[in-house]
Amino acid sequence: MKNKSAVPFVVLVGGLVSGxxxxxxxxxxxxxxxxxVQAGHVDSAWNGLLIVEGAIYAVVMAYLxxxxxxxxxxxxxxxxxKFDRSRGxxxxxxxxxxxxxxxxxxxxxxxxxxxxxxxxxxxxxxxxVRASQFSWEFYYPQFKTFGDKLYMEKGKRHRIILTxxxxxxxxxxxxFRIKQDAVPGKxxxxxxxxxxxxxxxxxxxxxxxxxxxxxxxxxxxxEHEEFExxxxxxx
Amino acid sequence: xxxxxxxxVAGIAVFxxxxxxxxxxxxxxxxxVLGYLAALFVFLGVVGGAKALRTYATGVEPDEKHGxxxxxxxxxDHKVVGIQYTAAAxxxxxxxxxxxxxxxxxxxxxxxxxxxxxxxxxxxxLHGITMVVVALIATAGGLGNFIVPLQLGARDMAxxxxxxxxxxxxxxxxVLLLASPLLGGLDFGWTAIAxxxxxxxxxxxxxxLLAFVTAGFSSIFSGxxxxxxVLTMRAQGMGWARVPIFTWSVIASxxxxxxxxxxxxxxxxxxxxxxVLHTSFxxxxxxxxxxxxxxxxxxxxxxxxxxxILPAFGAVLEILPVYARKPLFAYHIVAGALITITALSFIVxxxxxxxxxxxxxxxxxxxxxxxxxSIPTGVxxxxxxxxxxxxxxxxxxxxxxALAMITNFLIGGLTxxxxxxxxxxxxxxxxxxxxxxxxxxxxxxxxxGFFAGFHHWFPKMTGRRLNEALxxxxxxxxxxxxxxxxxxxxxxxxxxxxxxxxxxxAWMDPVQTFASFAALLVASSALVFAYNVxxxxxxxxxxxxxxxxxxxxxxxxxxxxxxGNFKTPPVVTREPYDYGVVS
Numbered sequence: 001m002k003n004k005s006a007v008p009f010v011v012l013v014g015g016l017v018s019g020x021x022x023x024x025x026x027x028x029x030x031x032x033x034x035x036x037v038q039a040g041h042v043d044s045a046w047n048g049l050l051i052v053e054g055a056i057y058a059v060v061m062a063y064l065x066x067x068x069x070x071x072x073x074x075x076x077x078x079x080x081x082k083f084d085r086s087r088g089x090x091x092x093x094x095x096x097x098x099x100x101x102x103x104x105x106x107x108x109x110x111x112x113x114x115x116x117x118x119x120x121x122x123x124x125x126x127x128x129v130r131a132s133q134f135s136w137e138f139y140y141p142q143f144k145t146f147g148d149k150l151y152m153e154k155g156k157r158h159r160i161i162l163t164x165x166x167x168x169x170x171x172x173x174x175x176f177r178i179k180q181d182a183v184p185g186k187x188x189x190x191x192x193x194x195x196x197x198x199x200x201x202x203x204x205x206x207x208x209x210x211x212x213x214x215x216x217x218x219x220x221x222x223e224h225e226e227f228e229x230x231x232x233x234x235x
Numbered sequence: 236x237x238x239x240x241x242x243x244v245a246g247i248a249v250f251x252x253x254x255x256x257x258x259x260x261x262x263x264x265x266x267x268v269l270g271y272l273a274a275l276f277v278f279l280g281v282v283g284g285a286k287a288l289r290t291y292a293t294g295v296e297p298d299e300k301h302g303x304x305x306x307x308x309x310x311x312d313h314k315v316v317g318i319q320y321t322a323a324a325x326x327x328x329x330x331x332x333x334x335x336x337x338x339x340x341x342x343x344x345x346x347x348x349x350x351x352x353x354x355x356x357x358x359x360x361l362h363g364i365t366m367v368v369v370a371l372i373a374t375a376g377g378l379g380n381f382i383v384p385l386q387l388g389a390r391d392m393a394x395x396x397x398x399x400x401x402x403x404x405x406x407x408x409x410v411l412l413l414a415s416p417l418l419g420g421l422d423f424g425w426t427a428i429a430x431x432x433x434x435x436x437x438x439x440x441x442x443x444l445l446a447f448v449t450a451g452f453s454s455i456f457s458g459x460x461x462x463x464x465v466l467t468m469r470a471q472g473m474g475w476a477r478v479p480i481f482t483w484s485v486i487a488s489x490x491x492x493x494x495x496x497x498x499x500x501x502x503x504x505x506x507x508x509x510x511v512l513h514t515s516f517x518x519x520x521x522x523x524x525x526x527x528x529x530x531x532x533x534x535x536x537x538x539x540x541x542x543x544i545l546p547a548f549g550a551v552l553e554i555l556p557v558y559a560r561k562p563l564f565a566y567h568i569v570a571g572a573l574i575t576i577t578a579l580s581f582i583v584x585x586x587x588x589x590x591x592x593x594x595x596x597x598x599x600x601x602x603x604x605x606x607x608x609s610i611p612t613g614v615x616x617x618x619x620x621x622x623x624x625x626x627x628x629x630x631x632x633x634x635x636x637a638l639a640m641i642t643n644f645l646i647g648g649l650t651x652x653x654x655x656x657x658x659x660x661x662x663x664x665x666x667x668x669x670x671x672x673x674x675x676x677x678x679x680x681x682x683x684g685f686f687a688g689f690h691h692w693f694p695k696m697t698g699r700r701l702n703e704a705l706x707x708x709x710x711x712x713x714x715x716x717x718x719x720x721x722x723x724x725x726x727x728x729x730x731x732x733x734x735x736x737x738x739x740x741a742w743m744d745p746v747q748t749f750a751s752f753a754a755l756l757v758a759s760s761a762l763v764f765a766y767n768v769x770x771x772x773x774x775x776x777x778x779x780x781x782x783x784x785x786x787x788x789x790x791x792x793x794x795x796x797x798x799g800n801f802k803t804p805p806v807v808t809r810e811p812y813d814y815g816v817v818s
Contacts, residue, residue, distance in 0.1 A: 003625065031662075032730045045658040053649040060645055063620060064638070073560065073627035080561030080626040080815040091621065092565050092614075099613040107606045110656040111599060117658055118595050162592075167431040168525065170590060170665065174731035177662040179590045183526065184430060185519025188592040205665045205733050209422050209431060210353035213736035 003070070010062040017058035025050070035175035035200065035221065037193040038117050042177040045113040049106060117178060123159035123191055127152075131162065131169035131182040134211040136202060143231035150202060150219045152194045153227040162188045170206035173219055181206055194221040265511045267438050271445050275407055282403055283309020287396045309403060311395035312798060317381025318696060319402050321689070324373035325768075327365050327409060328682075329761065334362035336758055339720075343751040345741045355737035356422045357415075357439075363425030364412055364443070368450055370677050371539070372405065373685040374546035376457060379485045381696055382688075383461060385789035385796060386479045388470025388805040393463035401456035404449055411446040415439035424735060426536070429517035429528035433509040441510060444503045451500040454542075458492030461485050470788065472807035476567060479787045479811045481688075484549025487573040488542040491580060495542075499535035502528055529591055533584035541580045543677055544644075545573055547684025548615050551637045554691050555622045557785040558634035561815035564621030565614065572611035579608050589660045598657040605655035612648055616641075631783070632706035636687035639714045643679025647672060650725065665735075668728030671721040679717060686710070686764075693771075694778030698794040701775060705767040709760045716756025723750055787811050 030050065034043050071080075127150070128139040138147050152158055162171055164182040171190070172179040180190040204215035222230070246266075287309055290296060300308050305315050306322070337358050341350045350358065384392055392398045415421055419437025427447070432440060465486050469478065478486075506528070508514040515521035517528045556563040563569070585593060585601040619641050628634065650672040653659040663669055686709075694700050723746045724732070732739055739747070781790040788807070792800050 028726065030726065030729055042658050042662050045656055046653060046662075049653050049656060049659065053652065057645060057649055060616070060620070061642070064623070064642065067620075067623040067626070068628065068630075068638075071559075071623060071626045071628050073629050076629060078560065078627040080559055082562060082815045082817050083564065088564065088621070092568055092617065095617045096568075096610065096614065099610050103606050103609050106652065106656070107603045110602060110606075110658055113658040114598060114602070117661070118598075167434065168428060172665075172733075174662070179661050179664055181591050183519075183592045185523075185525055186592050201731075203731070203733055207356070207422075207424050207428070207431070207735040210356065212356075213352055213733075213738045 006063075006066055006070070009066045010059060013062035013065060014055075014058040017061055018054050021054045021058065025054075033175050033196065034177070035173075035194055035196040035198065036177065037195060038191070039175065039177040039195075041113040041116045045110055048109050052102070052106065117191075121159075121189070121191065122157065124156040125153060125158045126161060127158055128161045128163065129171060129182065130165065131171070131204065131208075131215075132165035133167065133209050134204070134215040136204075136215070136217040138217075140231060145231050145233075147230075148217065150217055151227055151230045152192070152219065152221045153224055154194055154197050154221050157191055157193045160190045160192055162190065167208050168206045169204045169208050169215070172203050172205035173200050174203070175200050179205055197221050197223065263438060264436065264441055267441055268445065268507065268511055271411070271442075275449065278407055279400070279403060284400060284403070287311065287399065291396060309399045311391075311399050313380050313384050313392045313395065313398060314696075314796060316392075316398050316402050317377055317379070320372055320380055321377030321696075323402070323405060323409075324369050324377050324685075328369045328373070329765075330413070331362055331365035331369060332758065332761060334358050334365065336754060338362060339751040339754040341737055342739075342747050344744050344748060345739050347737055350737060352737050353420060353422060356424070356735065357420035359735060360421050360424050360443070361412060361416065364447070365409070366677070367425055367539075367543075368405070368409065370543035370681045371450075371454060374550055374681065374688060375461070375485050375488050375542065376402075378550065378685070378688045378692055379461065379481075379546060380457075382692055382789055383482050383485050384464060384468070385695070385792055385800060386482050386787050387465065387468055387473065388788045388801065388807065389464065389468035390799050390801075392460050393467055394460050397456050397460050401453045401460065404453035404456070408446040408449040408453070411442045411449070415442045415446075418442055426532060427503065427506060428532070429506055429509070430519070430525060432506050433517055441507065444507050444510075448500050448503050448507075451496045451503075454492045455496045455500075458489035458496070461489040462493065465489075470805050470807050475570075477807055477810055478570070479553060480563060480566065480570060480573075481546070481549035481553040483570045484545045484547075484552075484573050487577040488545045490574075490577050491538045491542050491545075494581065495535035495538045498531055499539075502531035502535075505531075526588070526591055526593055529588050530585070533587045534581070537584045537587060538577075538580040540673070540676065541576055543681040544684075545576065547640065547681040547688075548573065550684050550688030550691070551640050552615070552618055552622075553787070554633050554637045554687055555619055556812040556814055557691075557783050558629045558631055558637075559622050559626035559814075560629070561622065561626050562810070562812040563618060564624070565618045566810070566812060569614055569618040572614035575611040576608060579604065579611070583608065583655075586655050586657075586660070589657050590664050602655055602657045606652065608655075609648065609652065616645070616648075632701065632703050632710065633687050633691035633783075635707055635710050636683060636690055639710055640680060640683035640687055643675055643683055643714075643717070646722075647675030647680050650675065663728065665733060666728035667724045667732040667734060670734055671724040671728060674717075674721050679721075683713075686713075691783065692789075694782045695789055695792075695794050695796070697772050697775070698778055699771055699773075699775030700778045700782060701771045702767050705763055705771075709763040709767065712756050712760035712763065716753050716758075716760060719753035720750045720757065786813055 031043055034040055126141050130137040138150050162180055162182040164184045169182045170179055176192050180188055198221055200219040202217040202219050204212055306319055341348050341355055418439040421440045421443050423431045505516040509516055515523040517523045517525055519525050552563060583605040585597060586605045589598050654663055654669055690701060690706055727746050778794050780794055788805050791805055
């Protein structure tokens with residue numbers, strides 16, 4: 001193969017690799033169900049990264065495969081070519097400029113979605129989430145109700161107010177995406193707006209001791225009427 | 236004798252604690268700390284430190300040991316220390332790999348199989364910390380100690396006795412770690428996040444902290460030594476623009492070892508104080524700050540991954556031009572990139588803390604700083620990919636390992652960006668996505684890079700060549716097995732698989748079982764490797780001075796190099812990668 005075939009080869013094979021990656025990602029979605037407004041923002045940042053990175057991966061792999069086919073030594077005594085320094089300098093400058101621009105663009109996308117997640121502290125419903133080894137407890141101050149199951153109302157902004165009695169725990173519902181540690185000595189708020197009704201699992205996501213694996217709770221996203229009904233009963 | 240002394244000192248400490256009526260949990264903990272410190276000094280003295288000090292004081296050289304005994308003594312020759320480090324790294328790698336297999340066995344299906352939850356966490360913690368030690372010492376400590384002085388044209392390291400000391404600090408640390416399951420185990424992973432690590436009275440936890448601090452001192456000494464060696468002992472004519480890239484990478488990682496390790500040692504000593512002396516650095520109820528620990532810990536422990544990966548970059552970039560038969564592309568810029576990574580590595584630590592509850596706007600600078608690291612890392616890739624262009628590639632085993640490392644690290648690097656990106660990290664943090672990511676960088680990058688360097692320099696270290704067919708088989712098995720284990724785990728992490736847990740929902744079974752079977756491929760590659768090293772180091776083909784036709788100085792010395800390395804001090808008259816023909 002001549003060097004002239006490099007660009008068509010990389011385009012073709014890179015296209016095939018990224019097409020394959022796209023097919024796999026469609027068949028097996030890279031993220032679980034998105035069940036909150038915040039999940040939409042996380043997924044938007046994620047998808048942006050996935051597209052750019054999939055393309056980078058495909059092009060680099062295609063280039064590597066090309067080099068391994070086109071530039072193999074047939075006899076051991078063969079030697080490669082020395083560079084033309086000035087052309088090398090051009091590639092270096094172009095590479096660094098390009099990667100800097102791409103990095104800053106990705107950082108800007110991330111910052112944009114981060115702002116959407118953390119900027120607005122307003123909430124409709126407060127829920128105090130108290131973590132301890134190895135259980136969760138929920139308190140609804142507006143309704144003066146306690147429970148060991150987390151009820152949330154579809155479409156409302158919930159302020160999850162996290163505290164811990166002993167060591168660090170973390171609040172994570174994969175379908176809601178965003179995650180926050182519960183830290184002893186601190187009170188940390190986090191806004192979640194569920195959008196899809198159903199039952200989910202709240203997982204402790206910070207190693208907190210021997211039964212960490214089993215520190216789970218049920219999360220139930222319900223309509224307004226059922227939420228109100230549950231708030232009246234001790235559950 | 237060491238044990239008797241330790242027991243004696245421990246006894247005194249318990250007696251004193253009892254005399255003052257201190258609470259029972261305090262006594263044994265404090266006694267263990269004091270007993271260990273005493274035992275450590277006695278051990279270092281007995282193993283040869285005392286003799287080395289006497290030699291230093293009197294100026295009389297001791298009789299040199301010969302044969303295998305050298306490798307079990309406090310030998311100050313950098314080549315012996317290099318082989319000691321390499322062998323130690325491989326032994327610990329086997330131990331840590333066994334822990335990994337135990338975990339994969341437990342995780343083969345949902346529910347608990349043969350480990351209780353706390354046994355699982357102990358095994359996981361030990362896998363983590365032993366592999367951290369391996370990744371820290373294998374390339375820089377093992378290959379670096381052997382090769383760096385040779386690449387510089389030096390007789391030895393700048394501080395040979397300190398070199399031996401930094402190696403001999405490791406065995407006590409490792410023994411202590413492996414003893415901890417017998418002493419109650421540990422439940423806090425390798426990160427020992429407070430306040431989980433300050434609570435509980437099992438002695439295993441305390442042993443972990445002491446082992447970590449001991450290994451930390453080893454790392455600091457080694458960093459100082461490398462830096463002094465490169466600064467003062469380069470051959471005549473070796474300006475900074477002629478220092479081989481592997482040595483550049485060891486400079487970079489040494490700077491991090493010196494600047495970072497003392498901070499993590501301090502934070503672990505603070506945890507020890509919280510445990511033993513009832514201080515309250517990290518106890519919120521008594522006015523301490525829980526997040527402080529994470530800041531101190533990650534201030535070192537993020538740069539620590541660059542201690543692991545930079546020498547692997549260096550080894551791979553050292554190897555590529557030799558087997559591509561052309562100069563290293565962008566050589567001067569990539570040396571600068573390694574130093575840039577070093578500098579940036581100290582302003583990114585809080586990307587481990589996006590979910591920790593620190594001030595939310597801090598997420599932004601740490602996110603951007605972290606993503607900036609992809610620019611110098613991109614330059615490393617530019618050098619690797621550019622070197623292959625119009626090359627004449629010889630696909631010998633070291634080259635195969637180097638190419639495998641590049642493909643692995645491509646995945647490792649790209650999957651790091653969603654973790655640096657604050658919004659996506661809020662989902663991915665502490666899931667198996669990050670487990671898969673750092674295995675791709677540390678196992679796929681640092682360990683594959685170590686194996687590339689090991690295969691490249693084995694002829695220099697032993698005078699014999701490894702069996703090529705076995706080396707390539709090992710590379711293929713490990714590459715396929717490793718990728719098959721960890722690629723599905725990215726996906727599983729995104730879908731709710733947490734770190735640090737022995738149990739998971741039943742629907743994850745097919746993926747987990749697949750990963751467990753694939754782990755057997757990795758294990759089998761280790762057996763191939765062990766056989767290859769044993770048989771080739773005895774019966775391998777004699778290598779000669781320069782089997783790969785490389786140009787750096789280590790290939791001017793005999794294989795293996797004699798005491799003092801070079802017959803006449805070498806003089807450098809050209810760049811280290813002057814391969815190829817002018818087109």
